Amino acid sequence: xxxxxxxxxxxIRLRLAEEITAGHLTPGSEIDExxxxxxxxxxxxxxxxALRELAAAGMVEITPRRGVRVARVTLExxxxxxxxxxxxxxxxxRFATWRMTANExxxxxxxxxxxxxxxxxxEGALTAYDNYxxxxxxxxxxxxxxxxxxxxxxxxxQRLAPYRRAQFRGDRRIERSYAEHQAVxxxxxxxxxxxxxxxxxxxxxxxxxxxARYIRGLGVTER
Amino acid sequence: xxxxxxxxxxxIRLRLAEEITAGHLTPGSEIDExxxxxxxxxxxxxxxxALRELAAAGMVEITPRRGVRVARVTLExxxxxxxxxxxxxxxxxRFATWRMTANExxxxxxxxxxxxxxxxxxEGALTAYDNYxxxxxxxxxxxxxxxxxxxxxxxxxQRLAPYRRAQFRGDRRIERSYAEHQAVxxxxxxxxxxxxxxxxxxxxxxxxxxxARYIRGLGVTER
DNA sequence: CTCGACGATTTTGCATACAAAAAAGCGTTG
DNA sequence: CAACGCTTTTTTGTATGCAAAATCGTCGAG
Numbered sequence: 105x106x107x108x109x110x111x112x113x114x115x116i117r118l119r120l121a122e123e124i125t126a127g128h129l130t131p132g133s134e135i136d137e138x139x140x141x142x143x144x145x146x147x148x149x150x151x152x153x154a155l156r157e158l159a160a161a162g163m164v165e166i167t168p169r170r171g172v173r174v175a176r177v178t179l180e181x182x183x184x185x186x187x188x189x190x191x192x193x194x195x196x197x198r199f200a201t202w203r204m205t206a207n208e209x210x211x212x213x214x215x216x217x218x219x220x221x222x223x224x225x226x227e228g229a230l231t232a233y234d235n236y237x238x239x240x241x242x243x244x245x246x247x248x249x250x251x252x253x254x255x256x257x258x259x260x261x262q263r264l265a266p267y268r269r270a271q272f273r274g275d276r277r278i279e280r281s282y283a284e285h286q287a288v289x290x291x292x293x294x295x296x297x298x299x300x301x302x303x304x305x306x307x308x309x310x311x312x313x314x315x316a317r318y319i320r321g322l323g324v325t326e327r
Numbered sequence: 328x329x330x331x332x333x334x335x336x337x338x339i340r341l342r343l344a345e346e347i348t349a350g351h352l353t354p355g356s357e358i359d360e361x362x363x364x365x366x367x368x369x370x371x372x373x374x375x376x377a378l379r380e381l382a383a384a385g386m387v388e389i390t391p392r393r394g395v396r397v398a399r400v401t402l403e404x405x406x407x408x409x410x411x412x413x414x415x416x417x418x419x420x421r422f423a424t425w426r427m428t429a430n431e432x433x434x435x436x437x438x439x440x441x442x443x444x445x446x447x448x449x450e451g452a453l454t455a456y457d458n459y460x461x462x463x464x465x466x467x468x469x470x471x472x473x474x475x476x477x478x479x480x481x482x483x484x485q486r487l488a489p490y491r492r493a494q495f496r497g498d499r500r501i502e503r504s505y506a507e508h509q510a511v512x513x514x515x516x517x518x519x520x521x522x523x524x525x526x527x528x529x530x531x532x533x534x535x536x537x538x539a540r541y542i543r544g545l546g547v548t549e550r
Numbered sequence: 551c552t553c554g555a556c557g558a559t560t561t562t563g564c565a566t567a568c569a570a571a572a573a574a575g576c577g578t579t580g
Numbered sequence: 581c582a583a584c585g586c587t588t589t590t591t592t593g594t595a596t597g598c599a600a601a602a603t604c605g606t607c608g609a610g
Contacts, residue, residue, distance in 0.1 A: 109601085111391045111563065113379075137592075147565045148592090149372070153379050156336075160383030168334050169571060169592060184475040195414050252407040256479070334593065360562075370595045375563090392562060392601055 112146050117154035119144070124163050124174055125265035132176035135164065162263050175263075179319065182267070183312070189260045190308035193241065194301040196257055197288055200247030201297035209293065212243045216289050221282040230269060233278050240285055271315045281311065335369050340377035342367070347386050347397055348488035355399035358387065385486050398486075402542070405490070406535070412483045413531035416464065417524040419480055420511055423470030424520035432516065435466045439512050444505040453492060456501050463508055494538045504534065 120140075123129045135155070141148045155172050158164045165175050177185065204212070219236045222229040241261065245254035272278050284307040291300035343363075346352045358378070364371045378395050381387045388398050400408060427435070442459045445452040464484065468477035495501050507530040514523035 109392070113563080114391065138590095149564055149566090152593090153376060153563095156376050156379045157383045160380045168337065171572095171592075181475060184473045187473055188476045188479065191418050195418075250407045250410055252404060253411045256411065336593080361560095371562090372594055372596090376593095394562075394602090 112144075112150040113153040113157075116140075116144055116146065116150055117157050120154060120158060121161075121163060121262070124158075125262060127266055127269065129174050131174050131266055133174050135172040135174065137172070161259060174266075177263075177267075182264075182315070182319075185260065185264055186308065186312035186315075189257075189264065190305045190312070192253075192257050192260055193244070193308050194305040196241075196244050196248050196253065197292065197304040198297040198301040199250060199253070200244050201292045201295060201300050203249045204247035204292075208243065208247050212240070212247070212289065213293065215239055215243065216285060219282070221278045224272065224274075224276070224278050229278065230272055233272060233281070234268070237281070237285075267315060270318045271311045273314075273318050275314055275317075277311075277314050281307070284310065335367075335373040336376045336380075339363075339367055339369065339373055340380050343377060343381060344384075344386060344485075347381075348485060350489055350492065352397050354397050354489050356397050358395040358397065360395070384482060397489075400486075400490075405487075405538070405542075408483065408487055409531065409535035409538075412480075412487065413528045413535070415476075415480050415483055416467070416531050417528040419464075419467050419471050419476065420515065420527040421520040421524040422473060422476070423467050424515045424518060424523050426472045427470035427515070431466065431470050435463070435470070435512065436516065438462055438466065439508060442505070444501045447495065447497075447499070447501050452501065453495055456495060456504070457491070460504070460508075490538060493541045494534045496537075496541050498537055498540075500534070500537050504530070507533065 120129070129135070137148050137151050137155070141151045144151065155164055155166065159166045159172070163175055164172050166172050200208075215236070221233060224230060242258070245257050248254055272281065284303065288300050288303045288307060291297075291303060343352070352358070360371050360374050360378070364374045367374065378387055378389065382389045382395070386398055387395050389395050423431075438459070444456060447453060465481070468480050471477060495504065507526065511523050511526045511530060514520075514526060
């Protein structure tokens with residue numbers, strides 16, 4: 105992957121993706137090519153190329169001759185995305201149950217056991233959970249031994265990244281989420297793929313519900 | 328969608344995508360930016376942007392400083408893609424069973440009844456089937472009433488497009504495929520979503536198997 | 551004859567330049 | 581004061597130019 109010289113386009117793309125997923129560039133905000141170019145000390149050309157790629161991944165929206173903005177998913181889309189992600193993750197859980205090697209199984213179990221969720225009030229608890237959560241799902245993706253699937257799942261997950269911190273606000277979601285992971289993992293270790301899938305779907309949908317509650321609480325309008 | 332002036336980048340992207348899916352640009356063949364630019368009477372800039380977008384969609388592969396080539400999926404990837412597509416289509420069938428409107432149901436049924444598969448030896452039989460097949464699946468995608476899912480499914484399907492003609496070679500695959508559609512449709516009309524999904528998965532996997540046989544028959548090497 | 555080094559050529563990556571379309575002012579008019 | 585038309589400014593889309601990297605070809609050594 106990382107050859108000797110990563111191209112400028114590539115670095116810019118990664119940086120932008122990072123800033124979007126981290127929430128530094130908020131959904132809906134407009135992006136000025138020249139401003140970005142200046143910020144990166146580059147010309148508009150690589151910036152434009154990077155933006156095109158991000159657009160194809162659904163992270164930004166380009167309307168011809170009118171500019172680029174960070175993708176803002178409507179509430180409807182958000183629900184659809186979650187539905188698809190839930191099904192996809194369930195699929196991953198099912199395949200992973202059947203196909204993970206002993207090593208992979210062990211590593212996943214270890215990750216789960218070594219992590220201890222802290223109460224959300226605590227400083228950095230959310231970031232720590234975010235980290236663990238990411239690794240948990242990523243290991244599942246790897247465990248499917250289907251790279252195309254793994255990439256797709258990761259892509260979907262990334263698309264929801266700007267909203268994920270909101271998924272763990274209130275409701276003791278962190279602890280609950282961890283417990284749900286535990287439940288999925290148990291089924292997987294037991295070889296119960298269908299059950300694991302079912303639980304994973306429920307896990308994602310409960311995250312979705314939590315996010316929905318949070319958004320409604322903010323009084324966000326439909327568009 | 329089609330504003331007054333489609334940008335050059337957009338037109339080039341569409342043309343290239345078409346040529347790739349139609350098989351005019353064969354997988355693995357190298358693409359020369361300047362040559363393309365000349366062919367389209369444009370400069371390299373829009374060509375490059377179009378290629379970046381196609382790369383993000385998985386239709387071409389870009390290796391930095393080494394050029395662009397039409398994506399060639401390895402046998403392994405092909406299998407993985409089919410597996411993912413099979414699961415995704417099954418998902419679509421399940422959702423569509425629950426969510427299609429009466430109109431959508433009717434239209435799908437009509438499409439199925441009006442089409443009559445012709446023996447593959449006949450001139451144009453394959454193209455005709457291709458057409459019908461595309462519409463059948465597309466209507467299913469719409470029937471899920473989940474645009475994100477529909478787009479994803481269509482994207483996956485398109486990625487396999489360069490290989491699809493081979494899926495219907497020999498074995499009376501056209502007739503069998505039609506019959507499999509019939510079986511799926513029956514379950515859907517009966518409201519049996521799970522069964523429909525199961526049959527759809529089987530349908531996709533039998534297409535995959537057929538393609539695999541065809542490829543092995545050609546003696547294609549692993550890479 | 552094979553292999554490797556070195557220069558010539560091609561091709562990509564990026565910067566700059568220019569043209570056309572939107573957007574923003576701005577004065578005029580109803 | 582709102583609305584319209586015109587000009588000015590900004591911003592995007594495309595073309596061109598240049599430099600670095602990669603590829604190709606040639607030649608010489610082993």
